[in-house]
Structures are given as structure tokens and as C-alpha cells.
Amino acid sequence: MFLTELFRTATFRITLMALAAMAGVMVMQFGLVYAQLEAVESRRSTELLKGEAELLAQMSPEHLEYVIRRRATDDLRLIINSAGLFDSGHALIAGDLRTWPKGLKADGKPHNVEIYPEEGDSYPLRVLAEKLPDGTILVLGRSFHLLSEQKLMLRHTMLVAAVPTFVFALFLGIVLSHRALSRVKEMHEAIDRIMAGDIHERLPAAKERDDLERLAGSVNRMLDRLERLMDDMREVGNDIAHDLRTPLSRVRARLERALSTPAGSQALEAAVGRAVDDLDQCLGIITALLRIAEIENSRRQAGFGQVLLADLVTDVFDLYEPIAEMEDKVLVAKEGEAPCFVWGDRHLLIELLANLVDNAIKFTPQGGRIILGSQRINGAASLFVMDTGVGIAPAERKAVLSRFYRSDKSRHVPGSGLGLSLVCAIAHLHEAHVTIETGPEGTGTCFRITFPSAFLQKVEDCT
Amino acid sequence: MNGTVDMLKEDADFFSPNGKTVLLVEDDGAIAEEIAAELTARGFKVQHEATGDAGLEAALRAEADVMVVDRLLPGLDGLSVIETMRQQGIRLPVLVLSALSAVDDRVTGLKAGGDDYLTKPFAIEELVARIEALLRRPDDTRSTKLHLGPIEMDLIERRVWRNGREIELLPREFRLLEYLMRRPGQVLTRSMLLEDVWQYRFIPRTNLVDVHIGKLRRKIDGPGEEPLIESIRGTGFRLRVPD
Numbered sequence: 001m002f003l004t005e006l007f008r009t010a011t012f013r014i015t016l017m018a019l020a021a022m023a024g025v026m027v028m029q030f031g032l033v034y035a036q037l038e039a040v041e042s043r044r045s046t047e048l049l050k051g052e053a054e055l056l057a058q059m060s061p062e063h064l065e066y067v068i069r070r071r072a073t074d075d076l077r078l079i080i081n082s083a084g085l086f087d088s089g090h091a092l093i094a095g096d097l098r099t100w101p102k103g104l105k106a107d108g109k110p111h112n113v114e115i116y117p118e119e120g121d122s123y124p125l126r127v128l129a130e131k132l133p134d135g136t137i138l139v140l141g142r143s144f145h146l147l148s149e150q151k152l153m154l155r156h157t158m159l160v161a162a163v164p165t166f167v168f169a170l171f172l173g174i175v176l177s178h179r180a181l182s183r184v185k186e187m188h189e190a191i192d193r194i195m196a197g198d199i200h201e202r203l204p205a206a207k208e209r210d211d212l213e214r215l216a217g218s219v220n221r222m223l224d225r226l227e228r229l230m231d232d233m234r235e236v237g238n239d240i241a242h243d244l245r246t247p248l249s250r251v252r253a254r255l256e257r258a259l260s261t262p263a264g265s266q267a268l269e270a271a272v273g274r275a276v277d278d279l280d281q282c283l284g285i286i287t288a289l290l291r292i293a294e295i296e297n298s299r300r301q302a303g304f305g306q307v308l309l310a311d312l313v314t315d316v317f318d319l320y321e322p323i324a325e326m327e328d329k330v331l332v333a334k335e336g337e338a339p340c341f342v343w344g345d346r347h348l349l350i351e352l353l354a355n356l357v358d359n360a361i362k363f364t365p366q367g368g369r370i371i372l373g374s375q376r377i378n379g380a381a382s383l384f385v386m387d388t389g390v391g392i393a394p395a396e397r398k399a400v401l402s403r404f405y406r407s408d409k410s411r412h413v414p415g416s417g418l419g420l421s422l423v424c425a426i427a428h429l430h431e432a433h434v435t436i437e438t439g440p441e442g443t444g445t446c447f448r449i450t451f452p453s454a455f456l457q458k459v460e461d462c463t
Numbered sequence: 464m465n466g467t468v469d470m471l472k473e474d475a476d477f478f479s480p481n482g483k484t485v486l487l488v489e490d491d492g493a494i495a496e497e498i499a500a501e502l503t504a505r506g507f508k509v510q511h512e513a514t515g516d517a518g519l520e521a522a523l524r525a526e527a528d529v530m531v532v533d534r535l536l537p538g539l540d541g542l543s544v545i546e547t548m549r550q551q552g553i554r555l556p557v558l559v560l561s562a563l564s565a566v567d568d569r570v571t572g573l574k575a576g577g578d579d580y581l582t583k584p585f586a587i588e589e590l591v592a593r594i595e596a597l598l599r600r601p602d603d604t605r606s607t608k609l610h611l612g613p614i615e616m617d618l619i620e621r622r623v624w625r626n627g628r629e630i631e632l633l634p635r636e637f638r639l640l641e642y643l644m645r646r647p648g649q650v651l652t653r654s655m656l657l658e659d660v661w662q663y664r665f666i667p668r669t670n671l672v673d674v675h676i677g678k679l680r681r682k683i684d685g686p687g688e689e690p691l692i693e694s695i696r697g698t699g700f701r702l703r704v705p706d
Binding site for chain 1: 662668678
């Protein structure tokens with residue numbers, strides 16, 4: 001069981017592949033040595049045969065015959081293994097070659113022929129036949145004995161070298177695989193613990209020295225991010241629960257008191273009416289949350305088209321001007337010099353701008369001013385809403401864009417606390433940035449939505 | 464000031480739901496019961512079906528005057544019911560109810576052949592106002608002049624008079640008054656006004672409409688003149704039709 005698991009690791013498979021490659025290289029190497037050996041021996045035997053034949057051919061026929069006869073006993077036989085002196089009719093005069101080798105031509109070049117002795121098996125021989133001036137033919141032969149011996153030695157060497165090499169490599173592979181397997185097993189166990197709910201658990205990544213550890217490091221960073229997101233979610237969940245609990249407890253208290261109110265009385269009617277208002281507030285929070293989720297999840301830009309920002313400014317100004325006037329605040333719409341077109345969803349952008357203006361009006365004291373408009377900055381189209389209100393401290397600016405954030409200053413102002421989250425979600429869908437700056441006169445706040453110039457380009461392509 | 468009794472009398476003069484049948488296709492029993500009870504109390508007849516198939520069958524019998532259909536139904540869903548119905552040539556006005564509030568859900572609902580779209584949860588008055596609006600579609604839109612009691616409106620020249628006295632209106636105020644003039648005596652909710660006059664949905668506060676109505680009121684009602692735009696508590700507004 002453990003072994004099959006071991007053999008199925010990536011490391012073991014890599015080891016096997018390396019082993020196969022090594023074997024291939026070894027076979028090739030030996031093959032080349034083999035071929036080279038053969039070539040060298042062939043060349044050497046040719047030279048030996050030719051040199052010896054030349055030497056012998058210069059002797060007088062009597063001397064030659066004597067030498068051939070004697071050859072059987074002298075050192076020469078180690079180099080020239082067989083020799084024979086034949087007459088022109090291929091009849092043996094002297095030497096140990098009993099018969100004329102079959103198919104041999106007397107052309108002074110070496111040939112490989114098969115020799116059939118009177119007794120015993122046939123054997124190959126490299127033979128050279130040289131015609132002598134007196135008509136006799138000198139035949140010299142060199143066996144392949146030496147070559148086969150060398151080859152045998154080479155084969156032995158190969159086996160002796162290969163077997164321990166392979167065994168060692170296999171052993172190494174198993175050890176490494178086992179190590180990899182145990183590391184993977186550790187990670188598996190860590191992942192199991194994480195899945196079982198221990199989200200603080202991390203994979204063993206050590207110092208991220210190799211790919212496996214680097215991978216584990218990446219997974220750990222991903223887990224860190226997820227954990228942070230989960231914390232955020234939990235916080236948002238708590239905020240939702242808290243924001244819903246307050247009006248719901250009010251509803252409960254009202255209805256409970258209404259129970260003891262005489263039926264049909266005005267007090268009962270009023271209590272129920274206020275309870276419905278509180279429930280509407282709860283539903284408003286839920287609707288806003290669902291809407292944000294819906295916009296955040298929508299990756300489609302189906303409703304997108306060309307939108308002139310100045311039109312949005314005019315529309316939202318028209319809608320909110322009477323409100324501002326009623327609350328004794330001044331709403332001003334500013335015309336940008338250059339027309340700013342963006343690629344977007346008109347309804348969503350109206351919603352975005354309306355939320356910003358609504359907020360600005362809420363947080364600006366009586367007599368204050370709210371300015372909204374569109375502007376081109378460095379070629380990028382942008383919408384802005386400035387006010388002369390209390391302003392947002394730089395440290396708080398990031399936080400106000402998160403869900404449910406209310407600075408302590410604004411706790412008394414009714415609202416879902418989700419308006420800016422909605423603004424962010426819509427801006428995000430348009431790949432636009434939301435930035436918060438200090439108002440133009442050093443007081444108040446300026447919200448700016450900057451659209452990507454790529455969207456501007458898209459619009460120009462369309463027109 | 465007119466009392467409640469007078470308001471009811473006026474209701475009876477200009478809109479009588481008596482005999483009008485609402486076909487309600489809704490699978491949530493509790494909600495259906497609430498809606499049915501409220502509509503019956505206001506003089507409607509209610510025919511309730513709990514599945515899309517039964518709803519379609521009832522719609523094809525063409526006995527109802529208006530249909531209220533939930534978007535998500537067991538079996539045949541709300542949109543398919545409307546589509547099938549429209550293919551059969553039934554022109555019954557339809558109000559789609561939905562728990563979904565997706566941006567283009569409304570669009571798909573209207574594209575399928577619905578006439579209006581209402582997202583759950585809603586106030587019952589909102590539903591009633593919309594059903595009434597569906598039962599009396601606006602007057603002929605081709606006329607270039609509108610008259611209602613003391614008010615006279617020229618749609619081409621964009622001018623308004625009350626008893627011959629011209630009233631200066633901003634374009635947005637003119638649009639609002641025109642919308643009201645085309646629906647005299649009809650209860651119009653804040654969200655109906657936002658959706659139809661401004662084409663806005665999901666605007667942070669709905670009391671925006673009150674402010675606009677307030678400005679319009681101050682312009683059209685001169686000193687000592689009878690107020691023309693009534694507030695209906697908890698619901699919206701109505702343009703009074705003088706005797």
C-alpha cells in the first residue's frame with residue numbers, strides 16, 4: 001500500500017525518467033566505444049597484414065618457405081594467427097592453412113572469410129592474399145580473437161558499472177519520493193485541519209527554498225487573505241445584526257406596548273404605524289445589502305452605453321436642488337469645460353451620483369454649499385461632489401468607504417450606512433476609482449470618481 | 464378640508480373596483496392571503512392560483528381584468544406564463560411581483576410582456592395603487608392640450624394656466640404636472656412618480672418626491688385657491704378632480 005503510494009509520487013516518476021535517460025546514455029556510450037573498437041581493430045589488422053606481407057614478399061622463395069614453416073613456433077603467430085604459401089593452383093606449399101580459403105581473391109587487400117578446418121567448427125578470419133613474383137601466393141590471416149575478447153571485456157565493464165548505478169539511482173528515487181511524500185502528507189494533514197475549521201492553520205513552508213515550499217507559501221498567503229476577508233465578513237455580519245437589532249427591538253417594544261393599548265384607539269394606530277416605519281428601515285438595510293451584492297457580483301456590462309457626465313450632473317441636480325433649498329443649503333452644478341463621455345450604465349451612475357449628493361446634503365450644515373460636476377483631469381473623465389460640511393479626517397477616509405461605517409459624528413443621521421458602499425460597488429463595476437479629498441476651501445469633503453481613460457477610448461471608438 | 468368620507472366618495476366617483484377581478488398568481492400562501500384580503504376589502508374580486516400552470520389556465524379563460532403574478536413560481540414560472548399568454552393574444556394588464564431586485568430583472572420582466580414590476584417587500588398601498596393604474600391606462604397621449612378643472616396645459620408650447628393666469632414652471636415641474644394631469648383622481652405613489660417622471664429607481668430617499676410636489680403645489684395653488692394636489696397618507700399623491 002505504502003509502496004504503491006510511493007511509486008505514484010511525482011518525484012519517483014521523475015527518478016524513473018532520469019533512470020531511463022541515464023540507461024539510454026550508457027547504451028549509446030558503449031555502442032560508440034564498441035563501434036570505435038571494431039574500427040580500430042580493423043584498421044590495425046589491415047596495417048599488420050599489409051606490413052607483414054610486404055616484409056615477407058621481399059624474401060627469397062626458399063627463405064620465405066622456411067619462415068612460413070617456422071612461423072608455427074615463433075612469436076609472429078601472435079600477430080599473424082594463420083599463414084600459408086600456395087602455388088598458382090591454390091595448392092598448399094607450406095603453412096598452417098590447410099586449404100585455400102573459399103572465395104578469397106589474391107588482390108593484396110584484406111577480406112573477411114570463413115575458414116572451414118578439417119575438424120572443429122568454422123571460424124571467421126581476416127585474410128590477405130598477395131601474389132609473389134615467382135607465381136606463388138602468400139596468404140596471411142588474423143583472427144578476430146582479440147576483438148571478441150575486448151568486446152567481452154567491455155560488456156562486462158558495462159554490466160558491472162550499470163547494475164550498481166541503477167540500483168543506487170532507484171534507492172535515491174525511493175528516498176527522495178519518500179521525503180516528498182511525507183512533505184505532501186504534512187500539507188495534506190494541514191489542509192485537512194483547515195477544512196475541519198481551523199482556519200489559523202498554515203502549510204509547512206519553511207523558508208520557501210524550493211518549488212513545493214514556494215507553493216505552500218503562496219497557499220498560505222492566500223489563506224491569510226481569505227482569513228482577513230472572513231474576518232471582514234464576520235464584522236459586516238455583526239454590523240448588520242447590530243443595525244437590524246436596534247430598529248427590531250424598537251418594533252418589539254412598540255408592539256408589546258400596543259398590546260395593552262385599547263383597541264381602536266389613536267395610540268394603537270400610531271404605535272403600529274411607527275412599527276411599520278421601523279420595519280421599513282430594516283427592509284431598507286436588507287435591500288441595500290442585496291443591491292450591493294448584486295452590483296458587486298455582476299461582471300456583465302450589458303446595460304453599458306455612452307454616457308455624457310454633464311447629463312448625469314444636470315439630472316441629479318434637478319432632482320436634489322429643491323431638497324437642498326428646503327434644508328437651507330445651496331446646491332451648485334458646475335459645467336466642465338470639455339464634454340466628458342464615459343462608457344457606463346446610466347441608471348447606475350445616476351444612483352452613484354445621487355448617493356454622493358444625498359450624503360453631502362445630509363452632512364452639510366445649514367447655509368453650506370454642495371457643488372457637483374464633471375471634469376477632465378489628465379485626460380480622464382471624473383465626477384465630483386464637494387461640500388462645506390464637517391469633512392472627513394484623512395485617517396478615516398479609507399474606513400468610510402467600507403460597509404456600515406459611520407463616524408461617531410454621523411451616528412445621529414438616519415440612513416442605512418451603506419450609501420458609500422453602493423457608490424464603491426458601482427464605481428468598481430465601471431473600473432473607476434473613488435477618492436476622498438479635502439474640500440476646495442480647506443474644509444469639507446470632495447468625493448471624486450475617476451473613470452479609466454480606456455473607457456474614454458472605447459467611447460471615442462464608438463463615435 | 465374634506466373628511467375621509469368625502470375622499471371615499473370621490474374614490475367611488477372616479478374609480479370603482481367593483482366587479483373588477485384580480486387574478487393573483489402567487490405561491491406564498493401567507494402573502495397571497497394578505498393581498499387577497501386587502502384587495503377584497505377595497506372592493507376587488509380576487510381569484511387566487513398557486514402555480515404557474517393554473518395561473519396560465521385562468522388567464523387564458525380571460526375572465527380577469529388585471530393579473531398580478533409572482534416571478535418565481537413552482538412549475539411554469541411567472542415570465543413564461545406572461546410570454547405564453549401574450550403569444551395567445553391575451554392583452555390582460557400584468558403586474559410582476561419579484562423578490563429579485565437585479566438591475567435588468569425589471570427589464571426582462573417588462574420585456575416578457577409585463578406592464579409593471581414591483582419588488583418585494585412592498586407596501587400594500589403600493590400594490591393597490593399600481594393595480595388601479597393598470598386598470599385605467601392614461602388618456603389619449605396624442606392630444607396637444609390637457610384640461611382639468613381650472614388647469615389648462617399646452618403640451619406643444621409647454622405652458623400652463625390656472626383660471627387663465629399663467630404659471631411659470633421649470634421643465635421638471637412641468638413634467639410632473641403633466642404626469643398628474645394625465646392621471647386625474649388616481650393615487651400615485653412616490654416610487655411610481657420616481658420611476659415614471661424621473662425614470663429613477665433606487666434613489667436614497669423617497670421624500671424627494673414630497674419636496675418636488677411641495678414646490679409644484681406652491682406654484683399652482685394661488686392664495687385662497689383650492690389645493691389641487693392631495694397627499695394620501697402613507698401612500699402618495701392624487702390630483703383632485705373638481706366637480
